[in-house]
Amino acid sequence: MDGHETDDSGLNEQKIAELRGDLRAIQEYLERQAAQNVPQVAYSIDGRTFSYEAPLSLSLPVGSYVQIQTDDDEQYLGQIITKDVVKREGVELGLELEVERQELFPAGIGLSGVKDRLRVSALEGSGVLLGTVTADAISPTSDTNTFQGAAIRRADASVVSRYLAGSGERATLPIGQASYVDGDATVRLDAGGFARHTFLCGQSGSGKTFSLGIVLEQLLLQTDLRIIVLDPNSDFVSLNRLRPRDEVNRLRSDPLSADAYERLSERYSDATEGLTVYRPEAVAGEGDEVLRVRFGDLSRTEQATVLQLDPLDNPAEFNAFWHVLDGLGQQEYSWDEVQTAIAHNFTAEARQLGLRIENLGLAEWDLWCSPGESSLVDTLADDEWRCLVLDTGTLDSVAEQRVVTNAVLTHLWRERHHRRPTLVVVDEAHNVCPQHPDDELHAISTDTVVSIAAEGRKFGLYLLLSTQRPSKIQENILSQCSNLLLMRMNSRSDLSQLASIFSQVPANLLSEATKFGLGETVLGGKFVQNPTFATFEGRLSVEGGSDVPTTWAERRE
Template sequence: MEPTLDALQDHRHELYERFAVAQVAVSADGREVSFMGPIEIGVEVGGFAVIEFEGARRVAVQVREVRMVEREGPQLDFTVRDQMAEIGVVAASVRPLMRSLGGSATTLGEFDGDFFLERRAVEPFGERPIRPATEDEVALIAEGLTGTAAAIEIGVLRQAPSVPATLRSTGFARHTFMCGQSGSGKTYTTGGLLERLLGSTELPIVVLDPNSDHVFLGSCDPEDSSPAAERHREVASGVHVARARGNGAEHTLCLDFSDLDLDIQALLLRMDPIRDLDDFRALRQVTATLTVPYSVDDLEAAAAAHHDTERLAARIGNLRIGEWDLWRREGERSAVEYDVSRARCVIVDVGSLSRPDERTAVALAILGRRWAGRRDREPVLLVIDEAHNVLPATTEDPLLAATAELGALIAGEGRKFGLHLFVATQRPGKVHPNVVSQCDNLVLMRMNGAADIEDLSTLFSHVPAPMLHRATGFGLGQALFAGPIAPVPLLAQVGTRVSPEGGGDVPTTWAG
């Protein structure tokens, strides 16, 4: 007779009880740890676990990998009554498939009473019991790993929601790559990070904001009396916003034509140094006679004044570049002159400009001016949101290609001069590879594409691949922080921000 499903499950539960898998960990070098246990062991990738020794000694580890292990169980011999068989009784043998968990971890340190002492290696050990860390133990581990280093609180740890997730402030002296699909909370998280950097550090910040997402970073709900809001109010006056005319901003987003390098001016005028030999030579000659700052109109007038440079004046007039709303007018100040050492943070709302080439010209001017002044060795965090629009991996637009090359140059050489990048995008393959490859920090939010995860595994090989793959299951505002900004890779739920978010999705009121 065929047994019922309940009876089969009861038999399997009995097998797992009689042939239980030991919940133990071992290490041959005291650094890398292997463990195994039943399905119910309770550990997760990125979480903390505790290995117990004699005398109440406890060693903390971080789980790097968890995998399902399938094995044949013991041979079971039994007889069944079969009404269809001639003899009525049938003998049978079977080896049921049994499942357990195995994985790997790395040593973090040891507990000493109410303290945690960071040690990345202990003496090798044989099989010792392992279990998930309690919330109190996680708090001790987090406090011990942070130590006395300057830190900012970004949210809470996913494993222990009462334990703050803290990032090392000095870690932002390395380039940071932030990646997350649309709707993952990437913009909200960026704003929260900027708030905390403003409130807890003295690092000047320049933000290239293509979607007007951060234009309200310097404001706060007047009815919010939380400690975070009070801290932000103390620094909010140092946030300056530059927007195109007509947006009511304190600074008008504008440039002088002379803010652009000669090669960039030539790109705007659609000329090539080799193909357009005469026109390019005329551009060099005329600009050499002008006093900085000069405008497009100044250049056109000077070119028209001489017979041998009239073609240049005609080119400028035909392209109508002088009609761009971007150019500085009397009484205004060029965007390249913003002094972030005093302002602390400048939001450059390139999204307020109507023309794509105007937005690219602003990015080129600001990044170019920072690179030109690199030997002043003044630290600054250059935040490039939606970086695929500024530093694309591939483009047929010569202006964008020049911007991407400049970004790659800053990524490769800028850190030693205090030029630190924070690059945010939706997919790693959309940003210039020489920019992404120079980023040591990773902030990873929800991702859907397996191919994107594989790309990140190659680019950020210091982060365990199973941790990266967890991003496919992240909820809103959940993130992985790894690199110099974190003592160990951290899985966190990002906390609330106190400044309003400027952008946001269009409401789906049409659905009703």
């Protein structure tokens, strides 16, 4: 008898489970149907921003463009800033039991049915209104542009293209295609925006070098801005060499015809006619200039730093060195002339100075100009150059790299009153202006970049800093940057720091950088109208430095 009761109980439980399963299946079906009928609407109460709700099936990534149409046929272009999936309670769903099935339940329990509420999933979020869309223009909105219950959908590529094209008053730099657009919409940077300092960052493998090359190419093609590139990885030593047409087309969404490529080749040749690559003698090729500086090009402070002389720790040697330089009686003295003057000074202090130079190996540096030889700084002082690429990474020592960097930066700062507009591109900027310099040469370059960042713009000195880790850059420099090109970045602490500095780009947009693929970026600042998601494409020149081959990892036969 006990066994029979157990069987009945198990049967009842099984039937109850089946009923609940039936209810859940019905509920899920009804929830799916209800989700498809979620209204797809937007409203604005201030004419500047909007809120929206939409079904889950509508693809609206953060940063994407939308078109909003009101009942009276006014159209707006907007951008999605936030997006959340919400669960709403819907109608109550009940499953009534037939009388004959009441016997399934234990005695004493009067259960007439099973009830639950539908839970409907939907999208909710907010965005900014970029403008009112007419046949002739996209115009800024005002506080009168309010609406309720307007239809919202993904924007047409043609409308986005019109918006991204800008006013046409200044040169623009085509750098790639807008993301989250159904079709092609070219992103163009306002060339005038580079009159502010720019920060480009992205972790290794994000396409940072490729993308920086595109920006430099377009600045050469579309503007007359002078450019100096501190190139520690030899990435831009072939910036004046155009790729073959098949390679150029492989990197474009709109392939060039043979005639179009020929025209581009002629334009690029003209644009890079004033481009000079400086490389150490050991690696300099045909057409390159040898990278050398004159010892007299350095300031007295820099010279003493190269010799690791401190006026308090090494007072006798420091004083002897000062008198040797005074005795030269000229400005443009070479390292050889300094050494000769020291050798002809027979004081004990001069002898110690000579031993210091020998022990440091300074005489072995290929960096120094010989007497009468032209220096990099001589070129900087000339007005004829257009673009200089300085291959500092192939110098023999870090100290030599820092001497070249300091010679360039201090010359630009010293001559700032000439007001020659110049873009100073510093790749791997954390090695030039770090948060914590590790020696005096490092401190000099950091201090000089701080000065340029703080006051350089009014003298026409503009920075473009590129790095993998923003937190390693001196904070007073980073805080002066107005433009941001952010590529893939997984570090939440770095993204948080960038959000606090580049407040013109909503933090929600910056956080999308963790999902970026190769070449994807979010742009913000003076060179775009509004924060813009894009994918860089169309690199024209040959890329220089390359990674070490990983053929050692290939599968063995």
